[in-house]
Amino acid sequence: MRKNRRSNKKTDNIFPINIDELEARLQKEFKNSPDLSFSKYEHHGKKIAVFSIPYLVEASMIEENLLKPLLNKDIPWTTQTILDEIPLNDSETITSFQEILQKLIIGTAFVYVEQAEEVVAYLLLNKEKRSLDKAETESLVLGPKIAFTESLITNLNIVRWRIRSTDLVMEELKVGNSLPREIRIVYMKSIANEADINTMRQRIQDLDVDEIEDSAVLQQYIEDDSLSIFPQFDSTELPDRFTYAVSQGKVGVLVENSPTGFIGPSSLFSFLESTEDLYMRWGAGSFLRFIRFIAMFFSIIITPAYVAAVTYQFGIIPTQLLISIGQSRAAVPFSPIFEALLLEFLIELLREAGARLPTKVGQTMGIVGGIVIGQAAVDAGLTSNILIIFVAMSALASFTSPSYLLGTTIRVVRFPLIILAGTLGLIGIVFGLSLLIIHLIRLTSLGRPYLTPLYPFQWRDMDKVFFRLPINITNKRAKSYQPKKLIRFSGKEASKKRDIDE
Template sequence: MKFKLPFWKKKTPVEVHIPKENSERIAQSTDCFIQSIKDATNNPSDLIIKSLPPNLSLIYIDNLVDNQTLNNGIIANLQNKPNETPENIKDNLSIPEVNVTSLLEEAIEAMVNGSVVIHVDAFAQLIVANIASRESRSLSAPENESQVIGTQVGFNESLATNISLVRRYIVNPDLCIEKIKIGQRTNTSITLIYINGIASEQMVNTLHQRIKALNIDALLDSAVLAEMIDDNSMSVFPQMLLTERPDRFCNCLLDGKLGIIVDGSSMAIVCPQSFTEFFQSQEDQNLRWQIATFVRLLRLTAFFISVYLTPIYVAALTFHYEVIPQAFLVPLSESRALVPFPPIFEALLLEFIIELLREAGARLPTKIGQTIGIVGGIVIGTAAVQAGITSNILLIIIALSALASFTSPSYMMGNAIRLIRFPIIILAGFWGFYGIMLAFCFILIHLLRQSSLGAPYMSPLYPPRVREMRDSVIRMPMPFTAKRPALTRPSNQDKYEPEPVKPEES
């Protein structure tokens, strides 16, 4: 049985984000219209109202519009043009996006998104000109997904900039971009992106329904949205990939996956996603297949080291001395001679200290954080061994486990590895190897039961697909990876010809 969060039970789509009492017609009188705007927006201090003789009024919210476009493209064109109708004014404005509306609801929604509304006295219509000015940082290299070989540009917080990056990689009319509004309070814009003719229509409909079914007040980041539309939000393992690399995002789209970009967030969502794909990097596609395979196997090995190495140490010292090699018993006993604590308490204490150092280094400024992480780790580790609080062998094991947890290219998967290590240590301290096997079986069954957008989470390991394993745990040469993964159920399975076409001999 899969547990769902409470908002899953509410499936009513949210189509209207402005209160219903504001859904009324535009007043013909300018004074009545301005008063209705003030009442609907609670008369904020940054609401600007400008009157242009003889019968025009401009209403907009300061700091949301481009002042240069407002002065040169709108006010300059409206000077000395009396008795103009809204339709004529619309034709005379040199603005790309200009509309005429008669609903107050549409006027307010346009204003809070950076548009200026122009009211003509004695007319029940309104001109809406989109001259939004959105501040955003310049493009820079990804901070959390760095690589040596490949592009060095990442997403930023601007939705328009991120979409342009995607279109720069995929120059194709089949690239579908659907814009959706989420959040009754924030009215956040998100885009659902996929390639028509490759992406599964069933998955597109499923994701579209999950997004439309959300009835929430606010959406501020893509990680929140990913948790809301997960197949199982109670699981510690992420089922959707968060990436800040446009090249990886586009590569997933070309495999038949679906992407979501949230306005104001520098991380894009990719789904469906399998467990093994969280240990893959975009740089693997740029390396030779032998090196890429070695690196992937190294990451998976580091996963097992990070999760099980410390519990094996605790279980061996607590219950199973017979598994320790005889040559290793003497230095191990000497190392623990002055330690007054049992192995489980000793391991949990060091793990807790490592997590404190890691969290402090991440939250402090960059220069201070690096100093705290290095100096703090050395000082605390040395002092702990000399004081007899812990053994130097366990200190090495804890440091190796912490280092191995950083090898995952996905930050969300790295957090999951950090968390599941603690209950496994506790089980190892109480039941030894039996506790470790119990934890292993529980995690394995949990992973086998998971899904990502309806696709099996452990694909291609379960259900077993030998052909799909060519680009999962290992990366075979390019001619062997000409098919798209079956995980996405693509409409078109062929990515390219496995063998180049040879020219005909004359």
């Protein structure tokens, strides 16, 4: 698509200029780096320069579609004839020297006819990226397996392929003073709440930073409470999860060179949802969601509860279990709080080591390391075997979260609760959980309550969060996010059973 526009930046207009002087200016900016390719030709008595950064542009496009017609056609070249005779996509004319520098480093090739008042720019970006592959951090049994890549163009193609509607909007923004990066805000025009779109757009536009390294970094810049440990945007590398959220009225964001997108507004419960729930029968999907909620609470509370009970509240432990705990702890020289923190720390070390090692080695490291260290710790009298069972159950429960960010948050929250349980007993646990609930009640995502639909209470949205109903009954989008279109389809028509002869 030919833009064929002049730059609005007049303050650093250096044209017209001699080609040798232009080359000297560019070499000075690039510190005489060999990365800059600057070729000079003479045609019909005029000097013509073609310059670019070779590994950022398509070499075949430069040779076949630019240089060959430029040198072989027997016409006197001007800026306008170049645009007319070499009609490549994404062409424009530029007069700003700073804009030339910015576009050189994103894969633009330039053609300049000496003493012309502008330079012709062609975006010939080398799109060589990794191919589509399975998601690494979000595993699915049912449903699409492809994941986003680092190529924004590829990601946009995937989203457009999944949502084939003219209602889909992909707004383009640029963020970064030193290293500008393209960002796309994705939403359904007739469904998404206008306030959510405006809030997301305004927060991104107001950023005054040198660069955005990744979508995860962008989230931290624009989230409601940067001091909170809880993630406030749902990050995903699965296109089907991304597009499903967009179709429900949420706002998605994709960032250039990032293999993950994120969605807002999000609630705490959206991090425990999986698109796999939709692909299953409603009963199985509801059961899995219920398991995840129980696992989240279990992972947070089980180890602190053990520490509190063994340290202060002996009376709540059944007699036979209390005898077993006493026997297993007889040789342990440490207090329950130190014992629990030590074991939790070892589990985190194993988890982190397994994640950083190559896949097969990491899996072996996690299994063998857990067995060997656990057994050795019990034999050495450093910990009790009952606590190892509780810590292992707590670790397994934290893995049930579909979101890696929420799983990490749960593991971090467990440590202060263990300390409170070891110092104040069950009162400390209640105190810690109360502070946690107060924080979650105050937390928001794009201005929406983080505990919706539990707080403020929306009983009509319970089937979108805590359980699933049959697909032909759930004909409404979540009211909590106030989409423009609440009704997805006619529930009355969907419930009709028609025979083939009808």
